[in-house]
Amino acid sequence: MIAYNTFSFFLLYFGGTFLLYSLSPKKIKWFVLLLGSFVFYFFTAKGHVISLLICILISWGAGLLIQLLGDTMQRKVKQVPKEEKGKRKKIRDRYGIYKRCVFTVAVVSIVSILLVCKYDDFFVQTVNAIFSTHIKPLSVVHAVGLSFFVLEGISYLADIYFGRIEAKKNPLRIALYLSFMLTVVEGPVAKYAQLGTQLNAGKANTYEDVSKGFLRVIWGIFKKVVIADRAVMLVNTVFDNHTEYGGFTVAAGIAFYTLQLYCEFSGVMDIVCGLGEMMGLQLPENFARPFFAKSIRDFWQRWHITLGVWLRDYVFFGVSFSKGFRKISAKTKNRFRPYYATLIPTLIALFFVWFTNGFWHGAGWKYIVYGLYYYVLMALGMLLEPLFQKLSEKLKIDRQTSKPFALFRQLRTFFIVLIGMLIFRAQDLKTAAQMFRSMITKIDFSVFAAGHEARFGMSLYDHGAIAVGFAVLLLVSILREKGVDVRGKIFALPYYIKVPVYIAALFIVIIFGAYGEGYGAVDMIYANF
Amino acid sequence: MIKKIASEILKIISFMLIFMILLSGVSFLCFSEKAVSQLKSGWQDSYNFLSDEPNTLQIVGVGNSDLYSGFSPLDLWKQYGLTSTVCAEPRQKIRDSLELLKLVFETQSPRVVLIETDMLYDRNLKNGNVRNQDDSLEYFMENADPKYFDSFIENLFTVFKFHNIWKSEDHDLKSKLYNTHGYKYNSHTYKLGNTDYMKETDQEEPLNKRNTAQMDDLLDFCKSKNAAAILLAIPSPASWNYARHLAVERYAEERGVPFLDLNLCYREMGLDMQTCFRDKGNHLNYSGTVAATAFLGKYIQENYSLPVHSGDNAYQHWDEDLGKFEALRENEDLD
Known part of the structure; x- marks a missing residue:
């Protein structure tokens, strides 16, 4: 896989495409993007492009068919006089069924690609474990970006089905949307209306786009190369040798992993969004300073935002508006108090959201538990909300304005997230449980011991670089949380000041990056999902 | 406008x-190679040879992490009085090894070149599945590896290659241990089971064309410099097996170079599966390295008549390096 923070990506794949895109006339800009994206995908996926091609074909064909059925329905309904409501309804129902059938078959087909390529090992192992069989998995190649373009393909079809967008006649337009080089590997998961329209519009890029976008790219590389790729050394040491550690050392391992994952994923997002900006494209944001979140729900509205939006729009609403579900809602209304009558259907729909969230992340039980861990905590929070409200009234805590209470909520959320990260990173659930137990029961302050830094594969300078990097990250995050447009302020500087600032930032990343001698190459974590 | x-x-x-x-x-x-070598004596890792006096190295080893974890030049010096260096980086490619060797031969004239063979399996599938050798697409993709472009840029602007020099300050204990002529000290232990990972089989795990082509170039280069090349497999239960041994053995026979597979004699050299490996059996730890280096040293001594430099005043700094290394190892709980 070609990582986004390599010279080959910046200079060859993106650089070439960017140059041609900037110079080409508006009419063919989209084609330049498509060509660049296809070349990039072909090489990054090492020629394994079949899954993507099938997804493109299904999305295009089914999209057109759904659109055609919708249009035919409208035309036929119009031909029937308004007075004949029954006949009009019949036409709508009939075509509704046709549309639903096509939509369902297409979505199932796209999901099947994902299941076969990503989950076959998991299913076969589970079946073998339950029935003591010896079935061999298909071991189909897991194509790069599979989990991402599958979500986009489904969202494209769903948006046509619900009449939010019109199907594109040219399959190459869909191909560009699904294979776009900046989103195909790690997202963000964008809807066609957000991304496809922009890609196909061929908007010209300006000096401001290039300048501001480039600064964001440097910031992204800083997060990935200076912080995340350095933190990985400690993380791997602690998690790979977890039986040797306990107490603070395990806690440090989890905290460093949280830092690593955040800086790695959000760093890559900054890189791709910055590169997109350089082309004049606005990619949807995936992060909004998640560690300032005061609740789990808030956290997931700030962490991997586009996945959350996708799950909300296509799973939560999909379940909530289904016929069977509406029946359940009607029943709860009659049996429970108003608060719980609304809450229970919501909780049922949320179960599907969190199950999908966990399962999407990986083919393993730990990922399902990871999703359900958040679900259970969120559900408990919602169920006990009336109790919490009463308690805070008794304790005279103003939950909206009290600063200590806000800090408590922030710390509580952070702790919950840390445990979630432990489940996410540990080799399996058993290991996660062991590490959690040893963190609480085993006294181990060795992480603070003199000279111990080398034991984690990190020198004192690595720790220093992470500490300084983290301080800069925290400062910028606080400023941004307060609404300060840091990039805008730097861009507004006069050219003769701006150039040294940019160059200094570039040299900081070059000199203090954790790459080359003494560091292993670090893959992009989410690219494997 | x-x-x-x-x-x-x-x-x-x-x-x-x-x-x-x-x-x-x-x-x-x-950050040029010259500037770096002048700035730092004992520059870490694969470029350590830059700080050696010209024409003082007798053996040079190239390879990936298996080599820098499994062969210790200072222990070879201690036991056999032979001077050597390790030019190994994580996931080093054969082509990178050739570039490093060229640089070594600019100032040194080693008689023996150790070529670690795990590099031959670079890019084979992790689960042991073998890629189809006749698949032209696979072959094309192998050759289109963007890593070469990245290396080209790193060689063009050496700041990318040597930017980590800021880490190697003298008071950094870890970097002191780096001053081991390319060997990377690590004493972590991972207990392995006693299953024989070199169970015999008839099936070879084929080598891919790109890697063998590059290995041919590497061997030709050694020949052109009158250096004896030895293909060397360092014990690694996690990444080596008999199928790989067979393939490399056949390749070595075809090329007419000796192949020393230490995996075949791990018991003979006294490697304890409970105490001599680290990171799930991927690499040797220091105890394993001592045993492997001793075995390798004996092989070189028996097959290549290299002069012994112990006691030679011109090589006194090797004793000093060894003393420092041992003192650090004993006094500091570092790994």
């Missing part, structure tokens, strides 16, 4: 020019 666009393009171009000039300047003045 056109004037504005022209001025903006000019701004972008001048920024790029300034950056390129600075990048070249910094690379040339502060």
Whole structure:
């Protein structure tokens, strides 16, 4: 896989495409993007492009068919006089069924690609474990970006089905949307209306786009190369040798992993969004300073935002508006108090959201538990909300304005997230449980011991670089949380000041990056999902 | 409007020019191979040889992490009085090994070149599945590896290659241990089961064309320098097996070079599966390295008549390096 923070990506794949895109006339800009994206995908996926091609074909064909059925329905309904409501309804129902059938078959087909390529090992192992069989998995190649373009393909079809967008006649337009080089590997998961329209519009890029976008790219590389790729050394040491550690050392391992994952994923997002900006494209944001979140729900509205939006729009609403579900809602209304009558259907729909969230992340039980861990905590929070409200009234805590209470909520959320990260990173659930137990029961302050830094594969300078990097990250995050447009302020500087600032930032990343001698190459974590 | 666009393009171009000039300047003045070797005695890792006196190295080893974890030049010196260096990086490619060897031969004339064979399986599938050798697409993809372009840029602007020099301050204990002529000390232990990982089989795990082609170049280079090449497999239960042994053995026979597979004799050399490995059996730890180095040293001594330099005043600094290394190892709980 070609990582986004390599010279080959910046200079060859993106650089070439960017140059041609900037110079080409508006009419063919989209084609330049498509060509660049296809070349990039072909090489990054090492020629394994079949899954993507099938997804493109299904999305295009089914999209057109759904659109055609919708249009035919409208035309036929119009031909029937308004007075004949029954006949009009019949036409709508009939075509509704046709549309639903096509939509369902297409979505199932796209999901099947994902299941076969990503989950076959998991299913076969589970079946073998339950029935003591010896079935061999298909071991189909897991194509790069599979989990991402599958979500986009489904969202494209769903948006046509619900009449939010019109199907594109040219399959190459869909191909560009699904294979776009900046989103195909790690997202963000964008809807066609957000991304496809922009890609196909061929908007010209300006000096401001290039300048501001480039600064964001440097910031992204800083997060990935200076912080995340350095933190990985400690993380791997602690998690790979977890039986040797306990107490603070395990806690440090989890905290460093949280830092690593955040800086790695959000760093890559900054890189791709910055590169997109350089082309004049606005990619949807995936992060909004998640560690300032005061609740789990808030956290997931700030962490991997586009996945959350996708799950909300296509799973939560999909379940909530289904016929069977509406029946359940009607029943709860009659049996429970108003608060719980609304809450229970919501909780049922949320179960599907969190199950999908966990399962999407990986083919393993730990990922399902990871999703359900958040679900259970969120559900408990919602169920006990009336109790919490009463308690805070008794304790005279103003939950909206009290600063200590806000800090408590922030710390509580952070702790919950840390445990979630432990489940996410540990080799399996058993290991996660062991590490959690040893963190609480085993006294181990060795992480603070003199000279111990080398034991984690990190020198004192690595720790220093992470500490300084983290301080800069925290400062910028606080400023941004307060609404300060840091990039805008730097861009507004006069050219003769701006150039040294940019160059200094570039040299900081070059000199203090954790790459080359003494560091292993670090893959992009989410690219494997 | 056109004037504005022209001025903006000019701004972008001048920024790029300034950056390129600075990048070249910094690379040339502060981060060139020469500058780095003058600045640091005992520069870490694969470039350690830059701080050795010309024509003092008898053995040079190239390879990936298996080699820098499994062969210790200071222990070879201690036991056999032979001078050596390890030019190994994580996931080192054969082509990178050739570039490093070329650099070594600019100042040194080693008689023996150890070529670690795990590099031959670089890019084979992790689960042991073998890629189809006749698949032209696979072969094409192998050759289109962007890593080569990245290496090209790193060689063009050496700041990318040597930027980590800021880490190697003398008071950094870890970097002191790096001054081990390329060996990377690690005493972590991972207990392995007693299953024989070198169980015999008839099936070879084929080598891919790109790697063998590059290995051919590497061997030809050694020949052109009159250096004896030895293909060497360092014990690694996690990444080596008999199928790989068979394939490399056949390749070595075809090329007429000796192949020393230490995996076949791990019991003979006294490697304890409970105490001699680390990171799930991927690499040897220091105890394993001592045993492997002793075995390798004996093989070299028996097959290549290299002069012993122990007690030679010109090589006194090797004793000093060894003393420092041992003192650090004993006094500091570092790994």
